[in-house]
Amino acid sequence: MANNYLDKTGLIYLWGKIKAALAVKSNTDHTHNYAGSSSAGGAANSATKLQTARTIDGVDFNGASAIMHYGTCGTAAATAAKVVACTGFKLVTGARIIVKFTITNTAANPTLNVNNSGAKAIQYRGSAISAGYLAANRTLEFVYDGSAYQLVGDLDTNTVYTHPAYTARGAGLYKITVDATGHISVVTAVAKEDITALGIPGQDTNTTYSVFKAASASAAGGSGLVPAPAAGKQVSFLRGDGQWVVPTNTTYAVMTGATASAAGKAGLVPAPAASKQTSFLRGDGSWVVPTDTNTWRGIVNNLTSDSTTDSLAAAQGKELKRLVDNAGAKLIDGFTIAATATWTQLTADNVASLDPDYQAVDPALSYPWYTDVAYICGADDIIEPMWPANIEGIGPYIKVTANKLRIYADSNKNGTALTAFKCKKG
Structure with a gap:
């Protein structure tokens, strides 16, 4: 019976075990700092933003911001590479993008490049999309299948339409009309052959035409069928008068040269032989180099000659021009002050003896x-x-004698070796 109770030592030991176990337990009203929070009860960072972003239909999502799959495209009409911006977009299989086009595409085989992820072909029902499908103000959805962007949904590709006013019904035609109040009415059926009853012009069934009317010197012809050519006319041509004939021969012979007593005849230019490249065709039909008949004579003889064939040489022409020009202006060539000319200096002491006349002209x-x-x-x-x-x-200058001039200069004497004067005939 004593073994069913604890003595004092056992109680102390048990109480120590209980306190040790309770020491690692939390109180019922305690609080903890959540992961990443600096205060008790604060929001955990891991609940605000995912540690690893996840891609949703090709757009990254980590909880920090909203995602979207929409963008606009304003690429030029003739440019096949269409560009669209969409934040966070990644080119993965299944990526989805909705695009509003602001310009109608005109380029063949357009591509789509979203967020600089690379240009990929745009397809509709597995084939390259037609140019006009990407029309201005049209919003389209695309899904990337791993190699190309597939257009989602269907497009109206029908380009064949029937006239809305008429329709076939049973064995006849009916005309559908809409009155001012919007009510639709149907005209009584008529036979398919009687389309004129519906206001449609009848079909011209005449397919029989007569042969065209030939022209004459005074009357124009008329349109019609080409007359049938007879046997043996396979190399003939239809003429305006309705006849199948061979055109008049248009082959020409070589020209006939002229002689001293007979005129030549028109024809083809004779072929020049080799080495005749500098020859000219003469009236007798020969290719020859013209004979030089110009006679060069002295300029005086040419001016006084009555000949109409003599010519002036180039040097003679220049001389004649110089004479004519100087004769008109009454000027002839002057002289040149030599670079080795001897210069004499006038001073106040020697001017009276050397050149008294100049002192009156230039006293300074x-x-x-x-x-x-x-x-x-x-x-x-x-x-x-x-x-x-x-x-x-x-x-200044002074005429000293009939054939001598005195030229005056400053200390620079810049006039040396220069043509300084000309003489005008008195």
């Missing part, structure tokens, strides 16, 4: 250097300076 001695040059003008000719526009340094 702005052009104190002078040189004497010979010239070919006549004694009564007028000397005209022809100064170059960009040359400075040449001053």
Whole structure:
């Protein structure tokens, strides 16, 4: 009986075991921080966003944002590669996309590239889609089958329509009309042959035509059937007068050359032989190089000759032009101041003895250097300076004698080696 009770030592040991077991147990009113939360009772991050995104019909979903399968396409009509933007789209088998087209496609074999996932063919019922199916303002759904985008649903591809006003019924034709109130009425049936009763023009059943009417010198012909050619006319042609004839011969012979006493005859140009590439066709029918009959004579003889065949050489022509130009302007060539000309300087001390006349012209001695040059003008000719526009340094000039000029210059003496004057005939 004593073994059914605990003594003091046993109770102490048991109580220690109970306290140790309770120490690892939670109180009934406690709270915990959820996964990823910084406070007790906060929302767990794993409930806000999936750790690994999952693809739904080709669009990634992780709980952070909504998904959609819609986009618009504004690719140019003639461009076959159609582009559509759709956030999160991935090209996987079963991916779905709904596209609104804003421009009607005109390109053959169009493709679709969604979110830069790659251009894939667009098919309808397993074949390439027709160009006009992707029409402006039409919204279409596509599913990627692993190799191409398949158009979902059906399209109205019927391009053959019957006239809405008439329909066949039984053994006759009926005309359907709609009045102002929208009521539909049917005209009594008529025989298929009597279509004129329905306001349809009757069929022209005449297929018999007569032979066309030939033309004459004063009357036009008439349309009709071509007359039947007789046997042996296989190489003939139908003429406007209705006859099957062989056209007049249009083959021409080579021309006949002229002689001193007989005119030639029209015809084909004779063929030039080899090496005749620089020859010309002569009136006698021969290919020859023309004889040079020009006589070059002196320019004076040419100007005084009565001949109409003599010509001037190039050098003679230039000389004649120079004479004509100078004669019209009364100018002849002047002289040149030599680069080696001897220049003398005038000063206040020597001007009176060397050149007293110049002191009256230029008392300040702005052009104190002078040189004497010979010239070919006549004694009564007028000397005209022809100064170059960009040359400075040449001053006045004085005629010293009939054939000598005195030229004045500054210290630069820029006028050397330049044609300075011309003579005008007096």
